[in-house]
Each structure stands twice: as structure tokens, then as C-alpha cells.
Amino acid sequence: MIFLLALLYPLCITAYPNGQGIEGSCTSMIPSHGASAQTSSAPYTVGLSKSTYSSGERITVTLSTNPGATQFTGFLIQARAGSSNTPIGSFETSNSNAQTLTCTTSASAVSHTSNSKKSNIEVTWVAPNANITNLQFRATVVQVEKTFWINVASSTLTYVAATTSSTTVSTPITATQSNYFGNTSIATVAKQSNSSGSPSTTTVAKQSNNSGSILSFPVLYELLIVTIIVITGFTQI
Numbered sequence: 084m085i086f087l088l089a090l091l092y093p094l095c096i097t098a099y100p101n102g103q104g105i106e107g108s109c110t111s112m113i114p115s116h117g118a119s120a121q122t123s124s125a126p127y128t129v130g131l132s133k134s135t136y137s138s139g140e141r142i143t144v145t146l147s148t149n150p151g152a153t154q155f156t157g158f159l160i161q162a163r164a165g166s167s168n169t170p171i172g173s174f175e176t177s178n179s180n181a182q183t184l185t186c187t188t189s190a191s192a193v194s195h196t197s198n199s200k201k202s203n204i205e206v207t208w209v210a211p212n213a214n215i216t217n218l219q220f221r222a223t224v225v226q227v228e229k230t231f232w233i234n235v236a237s238s239t240l241t242y243v244a245a246t247t248s249s250t251t252v253s254t255p256i257t258a259t260q261s262n263y264f265g266n267t268s269i270a271t272v273a274k275q276s277n278s279s280g281s282p283s284t285t286t287v288a289k290q291s292n293n294s295g296s297i298l299s300f301p302v303l304y305e306l307l308i309v310t311i312i313v314i315t316g317f318t319q320i
Contacts, residue, residue: 100198109186118229125232126152137245147203154200157225175207
């Protein structure tokens with residue numbers, strides 16, 4: 084009986100040196116190492132490349148060993164909002180020390196790939212396009228099998244809505260004026276305004292008569308002289 088219990092006991096404290104098979108710890112983030120988490124301040128830091136983010140943005144997340152501390156061998160990292168146990172967003176990895184895990188959704192967590200000692204690891208977190216809010220990255224860090232820390236948190240990552248750039252809109256305004264001889268003078272004015280509320284400006288584009296030619300003062304003067312001669316001729320008759 085004692086021999087049988089001795090055989091079963093290791094199964095209850097199984098660790099995961101390759102970081103796989105720990106999906107059962109997705110919610111609690113507590114490894115099944117047969118020991119309680121350390122209560123002292125963790126000698127590890129979770130750092131972020133930015134303090135704010137927008138929908139779909141990529142943020143670099145770094146887990147590093149504090150100066151003079153012992154390197155870590157295992158880790159589990161998720162992004163969470165407040166006291167929620169649901170991971171937010173997804174992760175991308177670019178080196179052999181980290182891999183993504185499915186905790187609720189695909190690639191919503193990241194863990195180690197071996198129990199080799201590490202000074203730091205770097206992964207990329209991709210913000211979701213919906214259900215976005217302020218959040219923190221929370222990590223479980225394993226120094227050795229029975230020595231680990233949970234709830235190692237980053238600073239708060241604040242959500243900031245993306246701003247839209249202003250758009251300039253041109254609206255043509257046409258003014259029509261008829262002269263004495265029935266010719267029409269057309270002036271087109273372009274009015275510009277933008278979405279940021281800056282003052283609008285007006286620019287005269289063109290002035291012409293209905294034949295398409297530009298009316299000039301010499302032409303008007305010649306027409307006036309001809310008109311006077313014609314009227315004078317009729318008066319003499």
C-alpha cells in the first residue's frame with residue numbers, strides 16, 4: 084500500500100518543464116508543483132514598451148530578472164482587466180524561449196518552452212478590436228520547481244481611442260451677374276473647411292462671360308463707343 088502511494092505521489096506534483104499541458108492552470112495561474120507560492124516580493128519585473136494602447140496595436144512585453152536575483156526557469160503570462168480571470172488579446176513569439184497557449188481563446192497566454200535558466204524573455208501582445216479596456220499583464224514566475232511567485236503584475240496599460248485625421252472638403256460656390264448687353268459674368272469661388280473646425284478660406288477660381296471669354300475693360304469701352312455712335316446716328320435721322 085505504501086509502495087503504491089509512493090508511485091502515485093509524483094503524479095500529483097507534476098511540473099511542466101516544456102511549458103505545455105498547463106492549460107489547467109489558465110484560470111488560477113498557479114502551477115501544480117506541490118508547493119505554495121512565495122509571499123515575498125518577486126525578484127522579477129514585467130515591463131511594457133508603452134503605457135497606452137489602441138485597438139489592434141502591438142505592445143512588447145518583457146519579463147526580466149532583477150539585478151542580483153536568481154534567473155527563472157518557467158513562466159506563464161496573460162493580460163487581464165482588474166480582477167477578471169479572462170485573458171485579453173493574443174500573443175506572438177519570435178524566439179525559442181516562449182510559446183503561445185490557448186487559455187479561453189487561441190494564443191491568449193504565453194509560457195516557457197524548457198526549464199533552462201533565463202534572465203529575460205520578450206514577447207509581443209496584440210490588442211483586440213473589441214471589449215478593450217485598461218489592463219495589466221500578470222505573470223507566474225518559477226525560479227525552481229517549488230519556488231515560484233504568482234500575480235507578478237506590470238504597470239497599468241491604459242486604453243486610448245485612436246484619433247481620426249482631419250479631412251479637407253472643397254465646396255464650389257458660383258455667382259452669376261448679367262451685364263447691360265445680356266452677357267453673363269460667372270465667378271466661381273472655392274470654399275474650404277476641415278473637420279477640425281479651423282477657419283474657412285475662399286479663393287476666386289475664374290470670372291468669365293457665357294461665351295467662355297474673359298471680359299476686360301478695353302472690350303467694354305469699345306462696345307460703349309459703338310453704342311454711342313449708333314444712338315447718335317439714329318438721333319440725327
